[in-house]
Amino acid sequence: MLHYDMSQSLPSEEEFYSRIERGLSEFPQLAMRVPTGYPRDGNARLSPDASLHFEDYRTVRFGHNLTLPLALFLIGSEEARPEAQKVARHTIGRIEEFLSRVGTLSGVTQVIEPLWRSRFRENDAADPSFWSVIALADRTLRLCREGAEIHRFESPTGTGNKTADVHYSLNGEEVFLDVEVWNAARGETIQQAREFSIRRAEQKASNKFSSLPAHATGVVSEFCFPALDSFDLIASSQREFLEPFPIHSVPRCRGENFLFVGVADWNGQLHEVRVVDATTEPLPLLPEARRRR
Known part of the structure; x- marks a missing residue:
């Protein structure tokens, strides 16, 4: 802490x-x-x-x-x-x-x-606004490294006055992306945790991307801090939890999960916070209880 x-x-x-x-x-x-x-x-x-x-x-x-x-x-x-x-x-x-x-x-x-x-x-x-900005910065920098062309931020999506955090193009696909932070990702099973995350992404997509331009795709990036009571579960099943998923309830939309990871020394002293995605080698996660030491 x-x-x-x-x-x-x-x-x-x-x-x-x-x-x-x-x-x-x-x-x-x-x-x-x-x-x-x-x-x-x-x-x-x-x-x-x-x-x-x-x-x-x-x-x-x-x-x-x-x-x-x-x-x-x-x-x-x-x-x-x-x-x-x-x-x-x-x-x-x-x-x-x-x-x-x-x-x-x-x-x-x-x-x-x-x-x-x-x-x-x-x-x-x-x-969660501080971490929402960190998540947006991290996701944008990843896109830049992948060669994406970032068009603008706070871009209108066509749904009322709704805007997407990032509007970009990559590999011929035009994308409107919105970032969300889940302060306490949890579930009794890893499948349940993923289902909760998917439902959160579906709700965000429905709110932001229900009237996208016909040629565009909507993406919801869910950045998660594991809840203490589900920490071991998510830590032991990182790859499964982080697997990208389609959003069937809204046309041309998909979701992706990321984890905020605390990097600490052997006695639990936090030194860094990283972001892990489905392509990252699994890292040991630092539970909330150890942050409080």
Whole structure:
């Protein structure tokens, strides 16, 4: 679990802001896109009291929950645990790489806005918006490596005012893709876990892709954190769980599963978060309980 790591006391207001600014300075692409004045002023101003108070609730439901200000604070703080800094720097680095690759395309700022629009209230402790941005960045970078042409982000799908996260072309196929994060993937059997995932993808496809252009395909990318009570099941059946699947309820749509994987040392200290798909060699997964040590 990542947290504010102060040796004696909570930071002063100036320390709070200066550490976030120091962390942000390591990521010039991201710094160009946060609202003017962030984090001290402007329409995305952070409240030190609210942000620090949110630490009491942030991991109540999901130990992996993270926010942009926390990650930047850790990166910019000399008092933060080195392991926590490493995880934060690696994670924000994915966003920076994403922006470096596709930062000039239409809609790119819109898809990362949840990083600074997220609220810091008790009822928002399960908000997956931070990891949704990480998932989108990872999926886009994978597409770039595969040779896809990324057209734009937040692209209208033809269903009312609905938009897809990514609009791209690859191997002659035009695709509208939407990313979803499942904070606690679970099931009593691996087949049940897959069925739950497929139903989530079907619901997303029905909401977003019911009126796609006739020549286009819809894809739902489900990024999953295994729930603790289903952790061993999913860890032992990664390949089966991650197998792509058709979405029969919506024409020309398919789904794909990914897993967020915690990479840790022998005693469970988290150092990195990776993404695993059906083509990745199985990796040992880190259960939520060990993250909390």
